[in-house]
Amino acid sequence: MLKVDVSLQRAGFQLQVKHAFSGTGVTAVFGPSGSGKSTLLRVIAGLETQVSGSVQWHTTDWLQGRKQLRAEHRKVAMVFQQPHLFSKKSVMENILYGMPKRGEGVFIHPDEVIKVLGISPLLQRYPSALSGGQQQRVALARALLSQPRLLLLDEPMTGLDYAAKQQILADLKKVQQRFQLPMIFVSHQLDEVVQLADDVVVINQGQVESAGPLQQQVPQLAGHSDGPLSVLELEPVEQVPQQGLQCWRIDGQSLWLPQALEETSAKQRLLVWARDVSLALQPLTASSLSNQLAANVVAVEAARHAAEVIVTLSLGDQQLRALITRASCQRLALAPGVKVMAAFKAAAVH
């Protein structure tokens, strides 16, 4: 449990955050840029000196009034937007920098981290000879080997290309599964949040706007992004991929999605924009849309634009939202209880 109740004043900006982080799993701190997400993370790490209030990790005070426990005593590792690797040290020296000297309390071992993150070919090199994605993986390895009790990630995928970003995301998932390390990560990218987070804290203008489990926070996330959306939880299916497509199960129905970069046997979350979902009363046959799910209409609500409505569908205990025109809604006579086929592009998967 990490209890934070802090305030920090800067020219033209005030951070005023009160929140109790669960201290398990992955918590995403989401919000627009300039909202104070990174500053909050730096406060937790002990890198902000001008902060007052309280930060408490379980029964230990990290901040009490203005009295700080120094960053080096918190056992909280941080991965920054920039890798900040030690430029005059080799990759090996970098990742061992934070290892406890006498091997006490080592629960994350170098061999394991090197293997999980696939960095063994890089060990003898120097940071300047690595790509951005490789540098960030080394920074992650370095953070893990300092045996932290909490891992902080400050938009670690910023500035990386798509492939490198997917790689880091996959790495973070593996790290989370393997080492069960609590993580707090800051992001303004919805796909990152959806893929990693168990809990979400939405920050805006230096304050907590809302907080809770990911599924509960979907409407708030939508409020800070490109419109309504859904997050579907998919169950893996033991089936050989066909034509690059992998089979997943949701509410007893099948979905075929492009194979992930890294095979995972765990649950997968799917971000579906409401505008990418189309509804029909009959199954579509002659269509390029191959993923169709039978669902029941739960609610029809007004959307931001007067000509559109948001139709909420139930898929077992999960919800899928579709953004369609009011005219279509009337034509199909959509109302709570109506059974429909919901189709969306597999390519829209994140």
Added chain:
Amino acid sequence: MTALDWQAVSLTLKLGLYSTLILLLLATPLAWWLARRHSWLSSVIQAVVALPLVLPPTVLGFYLLMWLGPSGFVGATLESLGLDHLAFSFEGILVASVIYSLPFAVQPLVESFRQLPQGQLEAAATLGAGWWRRFWTLVIPASQGGFLVAATLSFAHTLGEFGVILMLGGSIPGETQVLSILIYDHTEAMNYDAAGNLALGLLVFSFTVLLAVYSLQKRTLGGATYAKG
């Protein structure tokens, strides 16, 4: 070269070496503080440190003679403790040379410390490295260039010291008669050959040291010294 000349050479090297060591120990914390603080006090300290750059050496020498001599505050205090005052002694010119060369040690270090890769230092802190460990493992390697320049300039500037030593130390062989003073004495005695030999030696030596350091710095550190990591 006579025995007197050789004595002056060894005394000069000794003074340069001691001054440089003391200066590095003194200037490092001072530069660290100056690089981080921007208050009226730091401006005052910076101005005081830079004074030897603009003051005539005779002014500095005069005040030091007053303070370190038998009737000065420092000199009298030392005498009351049963020690000697510092005028006309090696210890005296060592103190003078440390003060006189202080800006040459402090400025390059302040410059280096201002360019430190803050991100790396913060990352190190979150990895559990305390202040000393960060200093030894990251600050020193990143400031190599600054330390090299500070040490060289301190040493070379001490070799070139004349006015302050003449005022405070006089010309006592083996005690305060450094090369610059001996060259002056030889010249006054119209002993031009001896003066010329020493002058040429000092010129070649100083140039060689500076050349070695600047080319070494360029080759091994390149622009990387001041580049952010």
